[in-house]
Amino acid sequence: MNPFDEIAVEEAVRLRERLKDAVKSIKVVTIGPPKAVETLRTALAMGADSAIHVEIPEGAPSLEPLAVAKTLRELVARQKEGVDLVIMGKQAIDDDAGQTGQMLAGLMDWAQATFASKVDVDASAKVANVTREIDGGLEQLKCQLPAVVTTDLRLNEPRYASLPNIMKAKKKPIEKFTPADLGVDLAPRLQSLKVTEPPKRIGGGKVANVDELLAKLKEAGITPKRV
Amino acid sequence: MLRAAVLARSFARGYATAASPHALVFLEHCKGKLDSSSLSALTAASQLGGRVSGLIVGAPGDLPAVLEQAKKVTGLDTVLHSASPQYSTPLPETVTPLFVKLLSTQSPFTHVVSAHSSSAKSILPRVAAKLDLPAVSDITSVQHDSSSNSTTFTRPIYAGNAISTVRASDSIPIKFFTVRSTAFSAATLGGAEAKIESVDPVHVPNPPTEHVSTSLTKSDRPDLGVASRVVSGGRALKNAETFKATLFPLADALGAAVGASRAAVDAGYADNSLQVGQTGKVVAPELYMAIGISGAIQHLAGMKDSKLIVAINKDPDAPIFQVADVGLVADLYEAVPEMVEKLK
Numbered sequence: 001m002n003p004f005d006e007i008a009v010e011e012a013v014r015l016r017e018r019l020k021d022a023v024k025s026i027k028v029v030t031i032g033p034p035k036a037v038e039t040l041r042t043a044l045a046m047g048a049d050s051a052i053h054v055e056i057p058e059g060a061p062s063l064e065p066l067a068v069a070k071t072l073r074e075l076v077a078r079q080k081e082g083v084d085l086v087i088m089g090k091q092a093i094d095d096d097a098g099q100t101g102q103m104l105a106g107l108m109d110w111a112q113a114t115f116a117s118k119v120d121v122d123a124s125a126k127v128a129n130v131t132r133e134i135d136g137g138l139e140q141l142k143c144q145l146p147a148v149v150t151t152d153l154r155l156n157e158p159r160y161a162s163l164p165n166i167m168k169a170k171k172k173p174i175e176k177f178t179p180a181d182l183g184v185d186l187a188p189r190l191q192s193l194k195v196t197e198p199p200k201r202i203g204g205g206k207v208a209n210v211d212e213l214l215a216k217l218k219e220a221g222i223t224p225k226r227v
Numbered sequence: 228m229l230r231a232a233v234l235a236r237s238f239a240r241g242y243a244t245a246a247s248p249h250a251l252v253f254l255e256h257c258k259g260k261l262d263s264s265s266l267s268a269l270t271a272a273s274q275l276g277g278r279v280s281g282l283i284v285g286a287p288g289d290l291p292a293v294l295e296q297a298k299k300v301t302g303l304d305t306v307l308h309s310a311s312p313q314y315s316t317p318l319p320e321t322v323t324p325l326f327v328k329l330l331s332t333q334s335p336f337t338h339v340v341s342a343h344s345s346s347a348k349s350i351l352p353r354v355a356a357k358l359d360l361p362a363v364s365d366i367t368s369v370q371h372d373s374s375s376n377s378t379t380f381t382r383p384i385y386a387g388n389a390i391s392t393v394r395a396s397d398s399i400p401i402k403f404f405t406v407r408s409t410a411f412s413a414a415t416l417g418g419a420e421a422k423i424e425s426v427d428p429v430h431v432p433n434p435p436t437e438h439v440s441t442s443l444t445k446s447d448r449p450d451l452g453v454a455s456r457v458v459s460g461g462r463a464l465k466n467a468e469t470f471k472a473t474l475f476p477l478a479d480a481l482g483a484a485v486g487a488s489r490a491a492v493d494a495g496y497a498d499n500s501l502q503v504g505q506t507g508k509v510v511a512p513e514l515y516m517a518i519g520i521s522g523a524i525q526h527l528a529g530m531k532d533s534k535l536i537v538a539i540n541k542d543p544d545a546p547i548f549q550v551a552d553v554g555l556v557a558d559l560y561e562a563v564p565e566m567v568e569k570l571k
Binding site for chain 2: 064065066069090091093094095096097098099100102103104105106107110111112113114115117129132133134135136137138139140141142143144147152153154189190191192193194195196197198201203204205206207208209210211212213214216217220222224225
């Protein structure tokens with residue numbers, strides 16, 4: 001599971017621990033080939049109630065954020081009991097795109113809070129008070145539900161599923177869909193031309209002591225500079 | 228970090244002229260000054276080879292000073308500005324409708340560009356999705372081919388362990404992208420003055436999100452994102468007091484900004500805004516000093532483009548030494564004070 005999404009699942013489970021019955025259901029979703037179901041089982045073992053697997057063929061081209069957002073929007077629309085909060089990782093650690101949450105919020109015209117480091121939901125007021133990590137520090141937002149929240153590293157530390165919970169998870173329901181069932185076209189809009197290795201950084205230079213280190217700095221034109 | 232701007236001139240055929248690009252660059256600002264990262268985004272936009280217009284939003288009182296500066300930026304054709312109390316802290320929910328208005332049918336813009344800043348990257352994808360368009364994040368190079376009306380980008384993936392080359396073809400009418408500021412030098416001031424055009428704000432009745440407060444880490448030091456020298460500390464720094472007491476004098480002696488590894492931030496030694504790495508800040512200063520940092524891949528992703536990397540670590544096997552130009556295997560609690568003393 002993408003580490004940031006693990007944090008999202010954990011946050012949902014903690015929200016239920018804090019808000020108790022106010023959290024009526026925690027549903028997890030993944031879009032992927034048949035083996036992606038394992039990711040769902042992990043989430044169910046962490047404490048989600050049920051799951052949805054949007055199955056795509058093994059070897060299908062990588063999904064773009066807009067395609068994922070459209071799929072999620074379709075699924076949200078189909079939840080008869082409504083959805084108050086969508087939580088997901090701020091980025092996937094393969095493509096590092098970091099767009100899906102924002103796109104989903106835009107498609108649904110929902111409030112959004114990205115890079116959350118703290119989420120406080122006031123269930124009765126239907127508001128999420130979110131602290132976000134921004135470039136220069138932190139920002140506090142008050143989002144009316146329904147909202148999309150994307151998780152940052154420090155939001156929480158995900159639990160390891162216990163064996164009893166892993167066993168229980170095997171019985172939790174997983175609904176299956178194909179993209180065609182949902183009427184979404186997952187075809188990539190951008191063309192991936194190639195993937196290359198970045199120029200290798202050759203390091204390994206060593207010095208024996210501070211004097212030598214300072215000499216190297218001087219060589220490189222780096223001299224003391226009082227702030 | 229100057230990249231040569233290669234302007235590919237395509238022959239104008241008698242029967243089909245390729246439209247020249249016209250980029251709309253979101254220019255962010257703070258306390259009356261344009262953000263350096265937005266100026267890097269401008270440089271990237273200029274490399275498309277066509278016109279570049281800027282968009283500045285803010286509270287009415289904030290704009291005049293910024294406009295004075297913006298109109299003098301080299302490469303800017305027009306500066307669009309929109310003032311509203313709703314834009315004093317631009318939120319994706321309040322700013323998106325303005326973008327959508329500017330980009331709707333009859334819009335002259337072919338590209339929408341911004342820095343990969345925490346605010347802009349929260350806004351641009353939202354706008355793109357509303358227009359049913361993809362976006363390309365954190366680009367490190369850009370090339371536009373007018374004859375095919377396609378734009379090709381490179382961007383880091385897998386925490387910078389691979390570079391992806393991606394093309395947005397003619398099928399994408401408006402190409403959105405955010406720019407990694409360390410890959411493009413900031414556009415400079417000077418040169419002809421840009422046209423200034425006011426745009427009516429789009430008022431959002433009852434925005435679902437309210438900005439409550441912002442707390443920025445106060446520092447007299449250079450800003451980590453643009454500093455030419457960075458002194459960065461890792462988990463070996465024990466605690467917040469030791470982090471400060473050990474590293475700040477060295478940073479002061481070198482006129483450097485202070486950074487931190489994820490481990491140090493997680494452990495509470497430093498503020499999250501100092502984190503350097505795949506999911507923190509990406510920096511490329513003249514000098515990056517990694518003190519007590521092991522050099523995990525995710526950290527390297529944030530600093531491996533630094534010109535000179537110096538590492539001090541007790542562990543001779545620390546991965547950081549593989550990328551360091553100057554490595555010292557030593558106890559940082561001896562080496563750093565010695566450095567500070569000798570730099571005086």
